[in-house]
Amino acid sequence: MRLKVWEGNKRRDLSDLFDIKVDWSNGDEITISLNGDLIKVRMVGAQMSKGKIVVNGNIGMHLGEGMSGGEIIVEGYADSWAGGSMKGGRIEIKGSAGDYLGAPYRGSPEGMRGGTIIVHGDAGREVGCLMRGGLIRVYGSVRHFVGVNMIDGTILVHGDCAGKAGGGMRGGRIIICGYIPSILPTFTIEDIRPSVSIDGEKIPGPFYRFIGDIADGGDGRLFISKPKNPHLAFYEKYLE
Amino acid sequence: MKLIIKNGFVYDPLNGVDGEQMDICVENGKIVEKVDEHEAKAIDASGMIVMPGGIDIHTHIAGSEVNSGRLLRPEDHVRDVEAKTAVTRSGVGYSVPSTFTTGYRYARMGYTFLCNPSMPPLEARHTHEELDDTPIVDKATFPLLGDWWFVLEYLGDGLIKECAEHVAWMIMATKGYAIKIVNPGGLEAWGFGRNVKDLDDPVPYFNITPREIIRGLCKVNSILNLPHTIHVHTNRLGQPGNYITTIKTMDCVKDLASSDRPVIHITHCQFSAFKGDSWANMRSGAEEIAKYVNANKHVTLDMGQVIFADTTTMTADGPWQYTLYELSGNKWVNHDVEVETSSGIVPFKYRRKSYVHATMWSIGLELALLIKDPWKIYLTTDHPNGGPFTEYPRVICWLMSRKARERTLKKINKKARARSLLPSIDREYTFYDVAIVTRAGQARALGLKGKGHLGVGADADIAIYNVDPRKIDPSSDYKVIRRAFARAAYTIKGGEIVVRDGEIVRAFNGRTYWINFSGVGDPANKAFLEATENLRKRFREYWTVEFDNYFIPERYLKASAPINIETKGV
Ligand SMILES: [Zn+2]
Numbered sequence: 001m002r003l004k005v006w007e008g009n010k011r012r013d014l015s016d017l018f019d020i021k022v023d024w025s026n027g028d029e030i031t032i033s034l035n036g037d038l039i040k041v042r043m044v045g046a047q048m049s050k051g052k053i054v055v056n057g058n059i060g061m062h063l064g065e066g067m068s069g070g071e072i073i074v075e076g077y078a079d080s081w082a083g084g085s086m087k088g089g090r091i092e093i094k095g096s097a098g099d100y101l102g103a104p105y106r107g108s109p110e111g112m113r114g115g116t117i118i119v120h121g122d123a124g125r126e127v128g129c130l131m132r133g134g135l136i137r138v139y140g141s142v143r144h145f146v147g148v149n150m151i152d153g154t155i156l157v158h159g160d161c162a163g164k165a166g167g168g169m170r171g172g173r174i175i176i177c178g179y180i181p182s183i184l185p186t187f188t189i190e191d192i193r194p195s196v197s198i199d200g201e202k203i204p205g206p207f208y209r210f211i212g213d214i215a216d217g218g219d220g221r222l223f224i225s226k227p228k229n230p231h232l233a234f235y236e237k238y239l240e
Numbered sequence: 241m242k243l244i245i246k247n248g249f250v251y252d253p254l255n256g257v258d259g260e261q262m263d264i265c266v267e268n269g270k271i272v273e274k275v276d277e278h279e280a281k282a283i284d285a286s287g288m289i290v291m292p293g294g295i296d297i298h299t300h301i302a303g304s305e306v307n308s309g310r311l312l313r314p315e316d317h318v319r320d321v322e323a324k325t326a327v328t329r330s331g332v333g334y335s336v337p338s339t340f341t342t343g344y345r346y347a348r349m350g351y352t353f354l355c356n357p358s359m360p361p362l363e364a365r366h367t368h369e370e371l372d373d374t375p376i377v378d379k380a381t382f383p384l385l386g387d388w389w390f391v392l393e394y395l396g397d398g399l400i401k402e403c404a405e406h407v408a409w410m411i412m413a414t415k416g417y418a419i420k421i422v423n424p425g426g427l428e429a430w431g432f433g434r435n436v437k438d439l440d441d442p443v444p445y446f447n448i449t450p451r452e453i454i455r456g457l458c459k460v461n462s463i464l465n466l467p468h469t470i471h472v473h474t475n476r477l478g479q480p481g482n483y484i485t486t487i488k489t490m491d492c493v494k495d496l497a498s499s500d501r502p503v504i505h506i507t508h509c510q511f512s513a514f515k516g517d518s519w520a521n522m523r524s525g526a527e528e529i530a531k532y533v534n535a536n537k538h539v540t541l542d543m544g545q546v547i548f549a550d551t552t553t554m555t556a557d558g559p560w561q562y563t564l565y566e567l568s569g570n571k572w573v574n575h576d577v578e579v580e581t582s583s584g585i586v587p588f589k590y591r592r593k594s595y596v597h598a599t600m601w602s603i604g605l606e607l608a609l610l611i612k613d614p615w616k617i618y619l620t621t622d623h624p625n626g627g628p629f630t631e632y633p634r635v636i637c638w639l640m641s642r643k644a645r646e647r648t649l650k651k652i653n654k655k656a657r658a659r660s661l662l663p664s665i666d667r668e669y670t671f672y673d674v675a676i677v678t679r680a681g682q683a684r685a686l687g688l689k690g691k692g693h694l695g696v697g698a699d700a701d702i703a704i705y706n707v708d709p710r711k712i713d714p715s716s717d718y719k720v721i722r723r724a725f726a727r728a729a730y731t732i733k734g735g736e737i738v739v740r741d742g743e744i745v746r747a748f749n750g751r752t753y754w755i756n757f758s759g760v761g762d763p764a765n766k767a768f769l770e771a772t773e774n775l776r777k778r779f780r781e782y783w784t785v786e787f788d789n790y791f792i793p794e795r796y797l798k799a800s801a802p803i804n805i806e807t808k809g810v
């Protein structure tokens with residue numbers, strides 16, 4: 001097996017860089033297991049359409065970029081652009097994720113179109129930038145600009161958000177179950193919702209529901225936990 | 241280096257050679273009668289077509305406008321990346337490629353001379369820096385002069401000679417080649433958020449109409465004895481009903497033509513050939529324009545063909561770019577260039593299923609097919625406005641093959657198809673016609689003596705395409721044609737082989753052609769001295785740039801190729 005890969009600007013055989021063991025006992029079910037610290041290994045699972053990759057450790061940038069099917073499981077941390085421009089399939093990250101989770105690479109307008117990304121730890125900035133479909137679920141917290149320029153799809157954050165949620169969003173939903181310092185002034189409050197339903201699952205609220213980003217003529221929905229954000233109570237006077 | 245290109249089918253319209261099998265000899269960068277076969281490197285071109293290097297009369301490849309386009313379109317770059325090779329640099333970009341990539345891609349298609357048609361004079365320095373970084377091909381650039389305050393003032397006062405002196409200075413100062421006019425008067429009006437409505441609508445705050453600007457600069461062009469005509473982007477470009485304005489524009493200088501030589505070039509005519517009075521009933525005005533052009537000798541055109549692609553529009557026509565922004569809702573750039581001109585940039589996607597876009601596609605081809613004399617209309621896409629230049633081979637197929645046109649017609653908007661004139665047109669271009677509209681005609685219109693032909697003494701800029709005209713019928717085998725014109729078998733520039741089998745094998749600087757008026761800057765020539773003194777006085781009031789920093793010295797160009805011109809009567 002002579003699979004060629006880039007190491008820096010040189011073409012190398014994959015087997016020069018890794019010990020490779022092949023086990024055919026599972027038949028057609030293909031699972032690739034990666035062991036070691038792979039934080040500098042990029043584009044793992046890019047464009048994959050089926051099968052399964054298990055990373056026992058950390059993984060470098062562009063994990064599963066543009067993937068359309070199959071499953072990737074990371075036991076550790078996944079660096080920036082995990083699931084970038086993904087169209088389908090499932091990525092589960094047991095640790096945290098870097099910046100641009102599910103976001104297209106710089107310059108590309110091709111946001112995530114489908115599939116699911118689940119992060120058990122935290123995620124960085126610009127989660128779901130330009131997202132057009134699918135679901136991103138972060139159990140920890142996210143940094144600034146979650147859902148920036150998003151067009152459709154759902155981002156669910158169980159933890160806190162550092163701010164500027166949904167800047168430039170034109171559609172889709174962002175749900176923040178934790179604390180957020182403030183809402184962008186280009187969002188207006190619509191109502192208070194007892195809960196949000198995502199693929200049949202009920203996420204308990206109550207939530208302040210905002211519409212925006214009005215500066216971009218947007219019709220996105222921002223759900224912000226009411227109990228975790230008492231400092232936003234002043235919005236309620238606009239509901240009468 | 242000596243070369244002998246053996247047994248190719250040669251298409252050299254300027255010398256009347258129509259597909260004859262013959263040898264072409266090259267020595268010291270020029271075409272010669274004969275070379276010593278033992279010393280010369282031989283290229284076997286049997287079963288191939290040999291043409292002069294391609295010439296593009298109108299392609300936006302350099303300058304601040306193009307560079308702003310690059311900044312605006314990261315998504316254009318991320319989709320199209322070229323790695324470096326042993327001889328080429330890396331680069332990016334589909335509709336606004338980086339400078340080096342632009343040079344390589346043109347050379348790969350057998351092109352060797354490009355005209356950058358829209359240079360704000362103030363930004364000439366930047367333009368030349370980019371042209372210097374556009375390898376292999378030779379180039380020329382046209383300063384925008386139709387809305388320069390000095391032109392408006394002098395022409396408004398009827399001072400043609402004084403206007404000519406200032407224009408001469410400006411062409412020298414910017415190292416330009418021809419007078420470019422864009423939406424005359426409209427760009428100045430745009431500085432006040434307005435536009436001009438037609439040829440006789442006065443320019444706000446200036447006592448002048450677009451008609452007077454066009455006529456005045458046409459006279460200036462003749463006084464200065466410039467090799468090209470005035471190069472005009474018409475008023476009302478892109479507006480339904482503008483074909484009448486286009487015909488009036490051509491007609492308004494008819495009386496200024498004294499011989500058979502053209503006096504006006506209407507660029508990217510497709511965008512100026514719309515009938516109707518709204519987007520809903522917009523139709524083709526190609527028939528009327530073709531009728532006028534067929535009956536007159538004083539005008540040349542280029543197509544401005546639309547390609548169904550995601551491209552970037554950029555013109556000096558600020559108000560038109562604003563309209564495009566409003567139509568598309570896309571991100572955009574708009575710019576006012578001090579006392580000189582304006583500009584705008586909007587990314588734009590031409591869609592097959594859009595009635596208007598599909599009609600525009602049809603209009604470009606209708607013009608090229610209904611205008612009988614190929615010497616009057618040249619192949620362009622107004623790169624990147626109608627689509628990127630890399631799509632020229634596709635346009636060649638549409639011109640050469642009815643079947644290729646029908647194939648695309650089947651896929652376009654129904655209403656546009658029903659109204660298209662293309663099904664009624666049987667004409668198919670020959671290789672000879674293609675050689676005219678992609679090189680010979682352009683060389684003639686630009687007044688380039690050593691380009692666009694393969695006669696003895698011409699520059700050895702040669703394209704060889706892997707098509708055997710005995711075996712290939714372009715009408716049915718148009719895909720072969722497209723592949724062949726996309727990747728030249730050989731491109732020879734200045735006698736050196738630069739492309740083999742569609743790949744760059746050598747890269748070097750091409751030259752920049754500019755007009756050198758004898759007498760400008762000469763202390764003996766009082767008229768030019770006065771123009772310079774007048775400019776020096778008013779520079780402080782009018783520009784943010786100092787007079788002494790404005791003029792680009794010849795040594796600033798990497799490879800300067802001045803054309804020395806004697807003016808008539810300045
Ligand atoms: Zn143009």
